[in-house]
Every structure is written in structure tokens, then in C-alpha cells.
Amino acid sequence: MKYYKLILSILITIFVLFLEPLLSIFIDHENNVISFIISYSHILVTLSFSWLLIEFIRILKTLFLFRFDIDKEDNLKSRKIHTQVNILEKxxxxxxxxxAFATILLSFxxxxxxxxxxxxxxxxxxxxxxxxxxxxxxxxxxxxxxxxxxxxxxxxxxxxxxxxxxxxxxxxxxxxxxxxxxxxxxxxxxxxxxxxxxxxxxxxAEIIGSIFLYTDYTIPINVLRDELTRLLNSTNLWDKKVNVLQVTDSKPTSIELRILVSAKNSPIAWDLRVYIREKMIEFIQKNYPESLPKTRVTVKN
Known part of the structure; x- marks a missing residue:
């Protein structure tokens, strides 16, 4: 039951409010236990009313946030509202x-x-x-x-x-x-x-992911660009916005290739990066094994 805590808190609050009058009418005050309950019934009222307020606010928050779905693709406004409401609730x-704590303490x-x-x-x-x-x-x-x-x-x-x-x-x-x-x-x-x-x-929510590859100087860059485009067009992980392959660094034994791809959100971008990295490495291994990173040694007599 979705609202059982709210209903329970309402019932307990009503019970506590009528507890002292009922005990005063039907039970002799000489009973030590009953006298103690009557003396400190205001503490029970404070606790129950505080619980009622907390549960009521939780229900209001749930009903209000129901209109703002953070699972949809364009969820920037929804995430903003969820963040503000959650902090305000706390x-x-x-x-x-x-x-409530101060009220209870000051009652002594x-x-x-x-x-x-x-x-x-x-x-x-x-x-x-x-x-x-x-x-x-x-x-x-x-x-x-x-x-x-x-x-x-x-x-x-x-x-x-x-x-x-x-x-x-x-x-x-x-x-x-x-x-x-x-x-x-x-x-x-x-x-x-x-x-x-x-x-x-x-x-x-859109995000650009980067993939780095390291190859030999002999790798044909334009062929890799064509393969990257083919891979991106073959998967629905790509949002068809960013498709870049560049040589971003050169080292004595290899060159650094940076691939930039875009996706609708960060989880999809992660999957897309993993997919492109695996397929590009597989393509190089199969078609250009001689262009994998290598160390050259020159021997002179």
C-alpha cells in the first residue's frame, strides 16, 4: 500500500491526542504507570505529529516529482527539479x-x-x-x-x-x-x-566520449576514418552528431589517435566507447597487423 505510512501516522496521532482525556476519565490517577503516561503524553503528541508531518511531506514530494521523469533522454529540467526538491525535503x-527534539527537552x-x-x-x-x-x-x-x-x-x-x-x-x-x-x-x-x-x-545529458589508440606510423589514417564512420552508422548507440578521428600525438615508437564520438547520455556513451575501441582494434589486427605498435632496432656492423 503506497500511503500506508501516512495513514498509520494519522491514526497514531489521533490516538495520542485522545489518549490523555480517555485515561483521565476512565482510569484512576493513583496508578503510577497511568500517571506517568498522562504527565508525558505531550511527548507522544510531539513525536507522532512530527512523524505525520514528515510522511505528509514525503507524499507531497512523490506526487510533485511524478511529473518530472529523469529517465527520459532530455532530462535536464527534471534533474534540476529533483535535486532542488530532494535537498529542500531534507x-x-x-x-x-x-x-521536536528541542520541544521534548524543554518539557523537562x-x-x-x-x-x-x-x-x-x-x-x-x-x-x-x-x-x-x-x-x-x-x-x-x-x-x-x-x-x-x-x-x-x-x-x-x-x-x-x-x-x-x-x-x-x-x-x-x-x-x-x-x-x-x-x-x-x-x-x-x-x-x-x-x-x-x-x-x-x-x-x-548529451555527452562526447573519447577513445585513444596507439599505432605504428605506417597506419593509413583515412582508412581508419572510413571504418570509424561505418561502425558508427551500424550501431544505434551513436546519436549521429560527433564523428572525429585525429592524430593527437607522435612518439618515437608510435602515434596517438584520438576518436571522439557522441551519445544521448553518459551510460550509452560508455557502451559506445567500448564498442568502437574493440572494433577498431579488431580492424587493425585483421587488416593492418604490421601497423600495430612496434619497436624498431637497427643493427650496424
Whole structure:
């Protein structure tokens, strides 16, 4: 059942609201257990109402994001909305939980007295609390800043710490990156504000992939270009936009060939790169084995 948590939280909240009046009417207050429940029933009300708010916000988020599908090809706007809404949801949850926690603590007389005492020495306490909470507050502010400025979005293709992957989760204090081999790279939000990283799908889901090949100087470049075009036209992985083969470097024993191809999104681009690399190597092995990288040795008498 899709909304069972919301329904359950509503029922529990209603039950807790009527719990104290019912106990007051039907049960003798001399019972210690019942007296304890009545005395602290406001805590149950706070907890149940907080849970109700959280579940209600989750349902609203689900219904709102239903219109924005991030699985379609042109999903830039959808990913932007998903990123902002997810961060906003986490900020609201944090505020609700913090408010509920503070309300429960302040309901105890002893804790209220301690709070008054702390206010008297607020200068020293503020310094101590500020120093201890500096990193936490910094991480929270970094998460909010990422949501507003959006250097990346949900499902963006990124290169971080020499690892290629996709943004899977953006939380208030950390970001989860799904790597190409299914591992998860978890980094604090502050990392992305302090260190450089590559975002390959910042403006569009379309992506250009590169393949590097190393061959002998005798390889016929134009023949390779023709073969690359034939391979691209034979696969539906290519979006028919970018098709480039260039000699980008020359070394004493080989030349460097760079192939650029384009695809609709990063997962397809990965498959296309692998396909082209395999087929081009196979073509060279079969038709120009003498043009594979080799080391030449000259022997003089």
C-alpha cells in the first residue's frame, strides 16, 4: 500500500491526542504507570505529529516529482527539479526533527533550569559550541549551497578523485556517487565547494566520449576514418552528431589517435566507447597487423 505510512501516522496521532482525556476519565490517577503516561503524553503528541508531518511531506514530494521523469533522454529540467526538491525535503526534515527534539527537552523542568544557567554564561558556551559544531554547520550550509547553485544535479555524469560515475544522492552533509563498476563513492558536501571536479552533463545529458589508440606510423589514417564512420552508422548507440578521428600525438615508437564520438547520455556513451575501441582494434589486427605498435632496432656492423 503506497500511503500506508501516512495513514498509520494519522491514526497514531489521533490516538495520542485522545489518549490523555480517555485515561483521565476512565482510569484512576493513583496508578503510577497511568500517571506517568498522562504527565508525558505531550511527548507522544510531539513525536507522532512530527512523524505525520514528515510522511505528509514525503507524499507531497512523490506526487510533485511524478511529473518530472529523469529517465527520459532530455532530462535536464527534471534533474534540476529533483535535486532542488530532494535537498529542500531534507532541510525541512532537519528543522522538524530539531524542533521536536528541542520541544521534548524543554518539557523537562530540570533541563529548562540548565538552559537558563547556560544563558548566563552564553559567551563561553557559545564559543565552545561554535567550535565543536563548525564542521557540522559548514557541511549543512554546503549542502544548501549545492541545492541553490547546482554545480551538479541528480544523475549528472562526473569525474571525481579519478573515478567516473553518476550522482545518485545529494544529502545535506554528503553526496553519493554511483561508480561505473557499481561501487559507491561517498564524499562530504564541502568537498565539492573546495576541490575541482568534472561535470560532463552540466548543460545537457548529451555527452562526447573519447577513445585513444596507439599505432605504428605506417597506419593509413583515412582508412581508419572510413571504418570509424561505418561502425558508427551500424550501431544505434551513436546519436549521429560527433564523428572525429585525429592524430593527437607522435612518439618515437608510435602515434596517438584520438576518436571522439557522441551519445544521448553518459551510460550509452560508455557502451559506445567500448564498442568502437574493440572494433577498431579488431580492424587493425585483421587488416593492418604490421601497423600495430612496434619497436624498431637497427643493427650496424
Amino acid at each position: 532541510v525541512i526534515f532537519f528543522v522538524i526533527i530539531l524542533f 523542568e530540570n533541563i529548562r533550569k540548565i538552559g537558563i544557567g547556560l544563558l548566563a554564561s552564553a559567551g563561553l558556551a557559545g564559543i565552545i559550541i561554535g567550535l565543536s559544531a563548525q564542521k557540522v554547520v559548514g557541511a549543512l550550509l554546503a549542502g544548501i549551497q549545492i541545492a541553490i547553485t547546482q554545480p551538479f544535479r541528480i544523475d549528472d555524469a562526473v569525474l571525481v578523485e579519478n573515478e567516473w560515475g553518476w550522482i545518485e544522492e545529494i544529502n545535506l552533509t554528503y553526496v553519493v556517487i554511483r561508480l561505473w563498476d557499481k561501487r559507491r563513492l561517498i564524499l562530504p558536501s564541502t568537498y565539492f565547494l573546495e576541490k575541482p571536479f568534472q561535470n560532463w552533463t552540466r548543460k545537457s
